[in-house]
Amino acid sequence: MADVTLNKLVKTFDRTEAVCGIDLEIANNEFVVLVGPSGCGKSTTLRMIAGLEEITEGDVLIGGRRVNDVPPKDRNIAMVFQNYALYPHMTVAENMSFGLRLRKYPKAEIKQRVVEAADILGIDDLLDRKPRQLSGGQRQRVAMGRSIVRNPEVFLFDEPLSNLDAKLRGQMRIEIKRIHQKVRTTTVYVTHDQVEAMTLADRVVVMNKGRIEQVGSPSDLYHKPSTRFVAGFIGSPAMNFIPCKLVEANGGLAAKVNDTISVPIPADRSDRVRAQVGKELMLGLRPEHIREQRADDGATGVACAVTPDVVEPLGMETMVYFGLNGVEICARVAPEASPNPGTPLTLSIDANRAHLIDPSSDMVL
Amino acid sequence: MATTIAIDASGDGTLTQRSAFWLFMRRKSTIGVLMVLPLLAIIAGLVAYPAGYSMFLSTLNKAETKFVGFANYLFLFKRETFWMVVQQSIIFALVAVVGKAFIGFVAAHAVNTIPTKGQRKWRGMMLIPWVIPPALSTLGWWWLFEPTYSAINWVLAEIGVDAIPWLSDTFWARFSVILVNIWIGAPFFLIMYLAALKSIPEELYEAAAIDGANAWQRLYHITLPMMRNIIAITVLFSIIVTFANFDIVRVLTQGGPRDSTHLFATYAFRVGIESNDIPLGASVSLFMFPVLAVLAFLILRNVRKRAMEL
Structure with a gap:
């Protein structure tokens, strides 16, 4: 040995x-x-x-x-x-x-x-x-x-x-x-x-x-x-990387993807990223952390209205693909939500599981 | 209903005849036979006919006027020269093939260690003896051996060694024809063995290195077993070609001294063409047939076995 x-x-x-x-x-x-x-x-x-x-x-x-x-x-x-x-x-x-x-x-x-x-x-x-x-x-x-x-x-x-x-x-x-x-x-x-x-x-x-x-x-x-x-x-399908901007909002920080979607940064991580306020960053979100809205979503669930391009039913889950900020995003949705391509759908982003990435150094903040 | 049957019957009659012919012509086996037909014709004309004709000739008397049965063969059995030819053919083929195989094997390993970039050059150079027409290169060798101007003897004299009677002494003459045959034939083994070596996956050697095998053990446990088939086929094939050799002996010694370097082919030429006894010459050459047939059978069996293993 x-x-x-x-x-x-x-x-x-x-x-x-x-x-x-x-x-x-x-x-x-x-x-x-x-x-x-x-x-x-x-x-x-x-x-x-x-x-x-x-x-x-x-x-x-x-x-x-x-x-x-x-x-x-x-x-x-x-x-x-x-x-x-x-x-x-x-x-x-x-x-x-x-x-x-x-x-x-x-x-x-x-x-x-x-x-x-x-x-x-x-x-x-x-x-x-x-x-x-x-x-x-x-x-x-x-x-x-x-x-x-x-x-x-x-x-x-x-x-x-x-x-x-x-x-x-x-x-x-x-x-x-x-x-x-x-x-x-x-x-x-x-x-x-x-x-x-x-x-x-x-x-x-x-x-x-x-x-x-x-x-x-x-x-x-x-x-x-x-x-x-x-x-x-690591992770399959791979993590989505969405261009965003770090802004101050409601006394905390948030990653602003567009006018309607803004993902709040949890308080325990705010201090680490405060220096980046105003910068263009990447929001890293795994497909399993973008899913259908549920009753128990709570405060960390961020609603996100999308129109699916492609829907892939896999049986135990359904993959939904849609465009956001010029990139293709993959979300993992329960089959019961029965998404359809072209039909608008509201998904929920788990803000606690979001990662912020500095595109200049490719480091996770 | 009745009309329909009548039309069918009349139509079928002509249709079946014509389409049967076309179906026969379009069968894969028919096309296959048609496509090898030219080759079969060439083999029949250049191999089967001469072979059959020489069998026929071997049963005639010297003037080709009378059927004598096996008398020519029985006559050969009583000739000492013939038995010497048998012995020399066997020695020549075995020693030359073993020599070619050994040198080819060593040279293939040597070339294989050269990095791929420079390898082409060396491979090309080492192929030269095999590419030059043997009659021409043997003439070159004859000049090296020839008693009056022998370049080899000149070099030997320079370093104080007595001249060697390359072509006039029985031992040295046999040595010389075998040497030249090895020189011409070794590149064939080199190329075959090099290809075989390259086809052995590098991982086997790496696994063996981790298993604890040294260079000799890798050669013995990996290289040789992996090359077994190709070694068997090349050796058998080369025995056939070497056994039936003609040009080297013909150019270098013409069978001398005192018929000691004759092979079947050169002896048949001497007896049949030069001494004008064509039926006896045909009999000599036919003695090669059973030996070559056995070897060819072994090769074909080996190839079949190999194909089944794949």
Whole structure:
């Protein structure tokens, strides 16, 4: 068992910086997910931890030991690849035991470990098959089995679910979580899918353009994003960003969207943003915080009359799209409100959940 | 009702005949056969007919006037030279193919380590021996080996080594023809193995590196098994081509010294054309047939198996 520390980690490919100085502490047994759009440096960071990519600058420490110059095989890590990287000419059992055989473990112990891992993953009956005889989900399990038998200090996952279809991805996500609860091991998991990040992680690291945007628990990222990028990246459908102006109103502050809509800023946040009065800002609102009017809306509900352009009924909820201040806004409405395109509708904005973003710095105020 | 039936019947009669023909012509299998017909004609004219004709010739006497059955074959069995040709053909094919495969394998790995940018240049240069017509390049080699002006012997003399009788000593003559065959054929293996190497996913090597495999273990556990099929096919294919080789021996040694470098093809030429015994020459060349047939069968089986694995 080990913790992982990244110190000012930099990776440069032919003069372009893929990773620009990352600092991160991953505690023992913690499940950390690196998430971000493609090209944000998350995979490169993972590969530097694995030792598959040379480190340009900075240090990687595993269990307190600096491993920059330690080859992958001596770092006591195991990695699950996006394309599984199973050896096609070996059976499942041979695939899983390859690392142990190379390390000259006794045969009885190899067998025992393979059987145990196969049992955890529910692939006991596949041990004699070749990878090409397996489905995508089964291959994924074998790839994880290969990591588990090694009993490593750190598990590394590189987009392990992106080659599976949506249904299987959901199942495997639960499976990975279950395995981590059973085999407590420090885990670094890379994905571009924010749902995977939110559901699996103890802590999520949101990366963008080679830098860390924010580190926090899934609920922190959702409720208290620190930058516009994180606010827009976490949550699906994405947060709406509406141009507004911060004005003084009724003794407090309000984000004025247009003449009819003005979202009051809660008193506890007013002091933080008072300096921005008179400035053009962005109002960040998640679709779930723009909904139909309800009896219990109370003082924080701001009425907002709109005319829907498009209505998407999804069964348990209905997405309503409309234009406001030149941007398209998405709202999440209960199906009972039965919105219709072209028919005016009054929605309610939850002022408590609104975020104010400074467009010049892209920081959440 | 009656009228309708009558019209149908008369219409159907002509329709079915014509449309049946068109349906037959439009069937995929018919079109397929029609499209390979030109190739079949070429194969029949250039391969099947000569092969059948040489089988016929091999059953005649030297003057081609009398049917003698298997007498030509039985005669060959009693000739020491013939058995030497059999032995030399086998040695030549096996040693040359193993040499080509080994050099091609090593060279493919070497080229594969060159960054993609500069690789084209090297690949192109290494293909040269394979691209030059063998008769021409063998002439060049002949000049290097030839006793009077041998460039290799000149270099050897400069460093104080005695001249080597490249083409006049049995061992060295056999060595020379094999060397030239390897020189010409190795680039083919290089290209095939390079393509095979490039098709092995990089992730397998990364997974193996994490699993703890060193360079030799990666070669043994990943590269070789992943290339097994392509190695088998290229080796079998090359054995066929090498076994049936003609031009190198013809240009370099003409089968000498004392017939020790003859292969089936050059010996058949010597007996049939130069010594004017065409039926006997045909018999010699037909001895290649069973060997090549077995090899071709193995290749085809291998290809089929490979296709099924995909």
